[in-house]
Amino acid sequence: MRYPVLIEAGDERTAWGVIVPDLQGCFSAADTLDDALSAAEESALAWIDAALDEGRSIPSPSAPQKIVAEAPSGTAWILAYICIDPSLLDDTIERVNISLPRRILARLDAQARAAGESRSSYIAHLAALGRAGAL
Numbered sequence: 001m002r003y004p005v006l007i008e009a010g011d012e013r014t015a016w017g018v019i020v021p022d023l024q025g026c027f028s029a030a031d032t033l034d035d036a037l038s039a040a041e042e043s044a045l046a047w048i049d050a051a052l053d054e055g056r057s058i059p060s061p062s063a064p065q066k067i068v069a070e071a072p073s074g075t076a077w078i079l080a081y082i083c084i085d086p087s088l089l090d091d092t093i094e095r096v097n098i099s100l101p102r103r104i105l106a107r108l109d110a111q112a113r114a115a116g117e118s119r120s121s122y123i124a125h126l127a128a129l130g131r132a133g134a135l
Contacts (some may be wrong), residue, residue: 004067007078023047043084
């Protein structure tokens, strides 16, 4: 999936700025165009991931004509696109096989029971919170 972005050119004193108009508040900046676009992809993924975790819908990419017509005035914007892997938007349940030390598995099971969740839902819950390292 490709989202249109608007780029504000940088120079030796000013960073390149990138906004993702379809994802309200999503932007990035970096010293080079390539780094700014990479940062915009990371920012968009984080925005989408947070929206999914909060149960919000993800806006479809707008037509480039709409993006250009609604661009903030006062800047010579450059239109470009960032790519978002559609599989990152897919909440389909998938069975996986993992190997863990028994002591870690026992700890996971105890924590899942205390939380009133199954092992699978507890692991998914930890990952969604970004706390997988807290085990």
